[in-house]
Amino acid sequence: MRLEQAIRVVQVAYPQVYLACHTRHQRKRSTEHRLSARDSSILAHLDEVNAIAPSQLAKHLSIARSTMSEALRKLIALGFAGRAAPRSAAVVLTEKGRRAISDTSVLEFARLHAVLAPLSSSQRQLICRGMQRLADACRDHQLGARHARRMPS
Numbered sequence: 001m002r003l004e005q006a007i008r009v010v011q012v013a014y015p016q017v018y019l020a021c022h023t024r025h026q027r028k029r030s031t032e033h034r035l036s037a038r039d040s041s042i043l044a045h046l047d048e049v050n051a052i053a054p055s056q057l058a059k060h061l062s063i064a065r066s067t068m069s070e071a072l073r074k075l076i077a078l079g080f081a082g083r084a085a086p087r088s089a090a091v092v093l094t095e096k097g098r099r100a101i102s103d104t105s106v107l108e109f110a111r112l113h114a115v116l117a118p119l120s121s122s123q124r125q126l127i128c129r130g131m132q133r134l135a136d137a138c139r140d141h142q143l144g145a146r147h148a149r150r151m152p153s
Contacts, residue, residue: 010134021115023108035080038063040104042071043080046093050139051084054091060142 001009035043045057058068072091075081080097084090093101102109116124 018107021107021111023106023111035100035104039071039075039080040101042068042075043093043097043101044105046081046091046097048093048095048098051088051090051092054089057091 041061042057045060046052054068054072055065057063057072058065061068063071072081075097076083076091078096079094080100081091082094084092116127119127
């Protein structure tokens with residue numbers, strides 16, 4: 001597949017997935033997790049394995065570092081996120097955070113379930129591999145762009 005074809009597929013497919021599985025935005029008080037939209041957005045950018053520095057997250061989400069630090073302190077205290085290692089600033093998503101994302105994601109669990117359930121296990125595996133590879137490529141690109149900006153000319 002040519003690069004331009006792949007771009008067109010992603011540009012057409014992503015909005016279709018979003019439209020079919022998008023849920024209304026949850027209000028903080030309407031969920032058992034009591035997460036604000038900003039808190040949910042922060043959690044959605046965390047990973048259970050790949051830690052991220054708060055400064056990177058703040059820059060990506062266009063949030064002041066101090067605001068990000070305050071939000072992460074709260075999310076860590078509530079058990080939704082954790083430090084990657086003792087004395088590390090980098091954060092990871094916890095199991096509780098993963099459940100909260102599932103419950104508050106803009107892609108509704110029940111709708112995704114209805115879409116994915118009729119597919120075979122191998123079809124779901126292909127979809128997940130493709131989605132994960134796309135997410136990995138996006139993360140790698142962002143990290144590469146950040147490293148390139150730091151490199152002296």
